[in-house]
Amino acid sequence: MQRPESFPLQGLIVSCQAPISSPLHHPSVIVAMAKAALNQGATAVRIDTPAHIQAVREQTDAPIIGLWKRQFPDCEIYITPQFDQALELAQAGADWIAIDATNRPRPGGETLHILIDQIHRQLNKPVFADVDTLESANLAFDAGADLLATTLYGYTPSTRHLTPPGYNLLEQLVQQFSCPIVCEGGISSPEMAQKALDLGAIAVVVGTDITGIDQKVKSYQQILSTPKSVRYAE
Numbered sequence: 001m002q003r004p005e006s007f008p009l010q011g012l013i014v015s016c017q018a019p020i021s022s023p024l025h026h027p028s029v030i031v032a033m034a035k036a037a038l039n040q041g042a043t044a045v046r047i048d049t050p051a052h053i054q055a056v057r058e059q060t061d062a063p064i065i066g067l068w069k070r071q072f073p074d075c076e077i078y079i080t081p082q083f084d085q086a087l088e089l090a091q092a093g094a095d096w097i098a099i100d101a102t103n104r105p106r107p108g109g110e111t112l113h114i115l116i117d118q119i120h121r122q123l124n125k126p127v128f129a130d131v132d133t134l135e136s137a138n139l140a141f142d143a144g145a146d147l148l149a150t151t152l153y154g155y156t157p158s159t160r161h162l163t164p165p166g167y168n169l170l171e172q173l174v175q176q177f178s179c180p181i182v183c184e185g186g187i188s189s190p191e192m193a194q195k196a197l198d199l200g201a202i203a204v205v206v207g208t209d210i211t212g213i214d215q216k217v218k219s220y221q222q223i224l225s226t227p228k229s230v231r232y233a234e
């Protein structure tokens, strides 16, 4: 492992993504978000789709963690499920390939071991392993993952009853694995991010709270009720 002080992913990483249905899901918007985040000191960005990665890569040399959310029939895994997607992410300019590193079935019967091995051997890229539990972290680490992140805590059948951020998972990962550990998912304030770093994360990835206009407005609207009458001061 690289010495911690020279490790490229440190401190705050900003996830610049938008739902496909959102007007924000456009390369120029994603580039603007990424540049704004990097201008303010984020050390890296996490970007979805080859098109968005390529657009960001044209504008910055900062580290890009690439992923590709792809849905396949009868398959729960959607974060870079297969090598084909990893290849396109690397060609688009991603420095790190983020994958769902749980041991659930992948389309085409690919295994986690083979996927990580191919990313290393054929693409020469490090693997950012999104995990949900200590068990999947063990499998991912044994399969050669270069970094473990708590990204899927709260989003898989075995963790759906839990609410991110996965601080308890983070603590376990920090204690048990000799690779960098990242806290990702559910961080919604600088204080929460600091807590993750205090618990031993080398970096935190923040998405919705910084770049998630769609989700943030939706959550305001779910709470706010329409005023029944508006009163004015006499």
Ligand SMILES: CC(=O)N[C@H](C=O)[C@@H](O)[C@H](O)[C@H](O)COP(=O)(O)O
Residues within 6 Å of the ligand: 015, 017, 067, 151, 152, 155, 184, 185, 186, 187, 205, 206, 207, 208, 209, 212
């Ligand atoms: C579970 C999943 O699909 N997570 C995705 C991974 O790329 C993104 O949708 C999240 O926004 C990202 O992990 C950051 O998390 P948060 O938006 O909570 O800060």
